[in-house]
Structure formats: C-alpha cells, structure tokens
Amino acid sequence: MSPAIIDLRDIRKTYNEGTPVAVEVLHGIDIAVRAGEFACLIGPSGSGKSTLLNLIGLLEWPSGGSYRLKGRPIEQADDDERTRARLETLGFVFQFHHLLPAFSALENVMIPGLMRNGAFTPEQRRNATELLAAVGLGDALHKRPTELSGGMQQRVAIARALALAPDLVLADEPTGNLDTHTADDVFELMRRFNATKNTAFLIVTHDPRLAARCDRVIELRDGTIVGDAPRQS
C-alpha cells in the first residue's frame, strides 16, 4: 500500500471557540488519502465538506486532532510552513475557477512556478504549454480568463493545479458550475491526470453521477464521516 499523503486523526473544528456561540462543525474526522487515489467527498449542504477540504488544504487550523502531511505533523505548523507545504504538496481547483484575471491562461498555469522560482522560466513555459495542450487549450494560451468559457476556465484551473506536479489535488465542486457535458469533460480530464501522473484527487461534489465514477466515496453528514468505501462496481 502506498504511503498516505494526508492522514487526519480525530480532527475537530469549532467555530467561535471559547464564546457562548461556539459551534463544532467537524466531530473527530479520521481520513487518509494515498498516492494515486481518486476519491470524492459527498454530503448534504452544511455537512462540513468545505470546512474539511479547507483543513486538508491547510487553509484553516483544526481545533483538535492530528494531521500528518506526507508523514509530517502539520496541525501546529505556523502560517509560513503551511504556505510552503501548500505550494509543494497540494493543488487547488475551486468551484468558480478562480483564475487571476490579470494573467493569460498560460501565465495562470505558470504562477505556481513563478512562486517557486521567482521568475517565469522557459521550462515553466514549456510545462504550462504542455499542460494546457493536454486539457485541450493549446490554441488559447494567451487568452485572458474573461475570454474563455466556464468549462475552459475550469480546464485552465486544473492545469494550474497540476503545474508543480502536486501529490494531491483538492477540488471543491469543480463541476458544480458547469453544464453536464462540460462537467463530464472536466471530470474525465481529472481522471486522466490521475491515471497518467499518479496524482491523487480529493473532489468535493454534490453530483451523485460523478461520485459514482470515483474510486472511493467518503460521505460526510453533520460533521461526521458516515461512509468511506471503494466504489462498488
């Protein structure tokens, strides 16, 4: 069995901690994702999916429990260390694409490399061009996000998430804003990268149709994992 990229044990999250209106939204979550996995996280609205994804993505701090990222405890790490870990280990795909409008599609994909190297390098350019070609946008390299359709923007976002070959891509409703046909395309794209680059994916989705096509389905309800099983063929 491949080693766990993320390993969360008894993770809790309480908002407004220490105040009379404190509310615990995650109650002792145990979850691990290994290299090459293609998992999805499902659950009704308000079940804590986005909070859990933010915790896994090191965008929020847990209130309790332990979190190991590639074997290294990270739950108490300071902001700089968590930021570095995000850059080196994780990729993000958001529901609303969240591309940077001031940059072209190519530059958006090169930004993670720019963060790591401090400059746009020819190697990054080549890598980004290949990624965009792989997502079918080889002829839209220099277009601004506003010149691209929703599906195209989401493809750019996926290419960007994969730019530094992260171990795990966290996708929050990546197809939630797309029509069925485009959603299928984007989903297939993620599957393809999972298969060809062995990148693990953890996808939050409301779409049972897409969830059914994942290798592993984790179900969250009221802040608790109520189901975690491989897909039944």
Added chain:
Amino acid sequence: MGFEWIVALRFLREGGLQTLLIIAGTTAGISVIVFISGFLGDLQRDLISRTLGVQPGIIVRPAEEIARPLRNEGGRALEQVQARAQRLRSVDQWQALQAELDGAKGIRAVSPVAAGPGLITRGDVNKSITLTGIIPERYVAVTRLNEKIVAGELRLNPGDVVIGTDLAKDLGVTLGDKVRLSTPTSPGDAYQVRGIYDLGQRNLNRAYAYVALPTAQALLNLPGGVSSVELAVEDLFGAEQLAAMLQARVPHEVESWMKANSQLRTALNNQTVMTLMVRFFLALVVAIGVASVLIVSVVQKTKEIGILRAMGASRGRILRVFLLQGAWIGASGAVLGSACGYLLTLVMGNVLRADDGTPLFTAQFNPSLYLYTVIGATVLGLVAAVMPARRAARLDPAQAIRV
C-alpha cells in the same frame, strides 16, 4: 522579488483607469511640490540678488573699537562708559587675508574695498555718496557690477568714476562729463564719468561712486589700506555658517548678508516655512490618495489574494506585492511630476516679470531636487501602502476565496 514585481505590476495594469487616476493625482501633487521647490529656490536667489544689489555674501571689516571702562583703585569699574566713535580704519594685514581667502573652500571670489563717506559735486549740486574704491576685475567677481553697467564701461583709471543712473540724472551728467569727488579728509579733485550703472533700485543708484582703489585710499586717507574685504560665496544660503567659521579664524568682524539684511532673511525664512507646509500637506494628500486607492484595490482583489495565498504565496509576499504597488505609484508619479514641475517652472520663469520687464527669476535645472523627489516620493508611496498591504497580508485565504 520576481513574483512580487510581476503580480504588483499586473494588478496595477488591471486597475486601468483607477491606476491612471492615482498616478495622475500623484503626478499633479508632486509637480506642484517640485514647482514650488524649484520656483522658491530660483525666486529667492534672484530676489536676494536684486535686493542686495552690490552687497557681497560675506564682508570682513575691522573689529569695532570698544571703549574699556576705567577701574579705580578698589578695582571697581566706573559706572558710565561712553561708546567710542568708529573711525574709518583699514583691515589689518588685508593682503595676507586676501591671499588666505583666495581659493579657500566655499569662497568664490575675494575683493578688497576702500569705502567711506564722500561728496560728489557738479556745479552747485552736492550729493552725499559712498565713495567706493575697487579693483574692478576682483570686484565684478563678487558683485557682477559689470552686468549692471548701462552706459560706458567699468574701467577705472586714475581720474575715472562710475556712478549710478539716478545719481547721474540728479547731477545732470552723462558719460565723459566731469564731477568733483571730495571727502571730509580731502578736498578732492575732478573725475570723469567713465561708466553708469543701474542696480534696479533708485536709492542704490544714488548711493555709490566707484573709483580705483588707490584713488579711494588717497581720498579717504587710508594709505595702502582697505575698509573691508568682500567675499562671494559658493552657497548663498550657507553664508551664515561660513561667516561663523571665518569669524573664529580672523581678528576682524565678519558679517554675512543674512545678518546684514535680517528683515530680508526673516521674510525669506517665513516664505520657506510657508511653502514647506504647503509641500508637506500636498505630500500628505498624495499619500492619502495612494493609500485610499490601494485599500480599494485590496477589497477588489480579495478573491485573487485568497487564491494566491491558497496556491502558496506567503503573507510576506502579499505584503510586498502591495508595498511595491505603492512604491511604483510614488516613483512613476515623481518622474512625471518632476518633468511637469520643471516645465511649469520654465513657463512661469518666462511669464512672471519684474517691474523693469526682466524675468522675475531664472529657472534652473536642479538634478539633486529631482533625485530627492523621486526617492522621497517612492518612500512616500511605500509608507502610504503599509496599511493596505498589511490588510491584504492579514486576509484569511479560506474566507477570501469565499467572497
């Protein structure tokens, strides 16, 4: 800093009209600051030049004679001491002093002068004047009197005199006419008007009659002596400090133009303070403008900041992205503002005229002013960006993305 620079410049470019407007505002503010600074410096220099006429930057005179109180046998000073009358005396060892000051640091030129009260007479018209004996080539280096000659020339052979336009008019003389010069110690002689000067002020044009130094020495009973040594200084506004340094070295009285014209100095100082306040408030307005635009930009770009943070940009990097934007706005506004300010100074230099029709001031290109402006405005922009930058850096990425 590659990431920070690229993102900062893209954010500014994306700002479009907003960025153009703040740069325009910064340019306008800084061009006024540059204009006021350059204009004030040029105007004050010209104003001093006009007001002082032929006064030097520093004048060295014999120290005043002081009557010392007598003491009685008990060692007590007598109660009443009469101030001593100041007779015309020569600066002791003036040739040695001139040699020492020639080429000294901060001193541009040295001119010995023998000046004292005299009377100029033509027919039955008598006018009191300051009889001034000079060595023309040295004197013009200090006072540029040669530039004020409106008729004839500043050539002072024995028997020549150069007088002012108004005095010539009062006496009814013109070039080549004879006048009599006399002093309390000499009945004097006849002198030919060799040149006529115009200092731009009526009282000054009536005040001085210039003769060769030996002539004045003879008329004033100062054989071989001079009543003062006049100095032109490199830095007009540093004359006071230079005079103080000189005073510590020589046994004479050393006086700067500032001390001799304290009212003018007070007026100029007040003018400087007022313009300093105007410049300060303009800089404050520019800084507030930059800060406001960047705060709006932080709000507008909350989502982008969240994405960058999520992708791995540290708080420090986000902080620097916004600091660089402030610095860039300040620097570009300063470069454009310096150019506009200089052009404005040139235009105003041609438009503003004195009563005699000459330009009120001469615009000068001052590279250090523009260098300091660019550095100052860049720092100003940087400081103005601190608050918005800290705000951007503190944004919670998870919340920012949800906005």
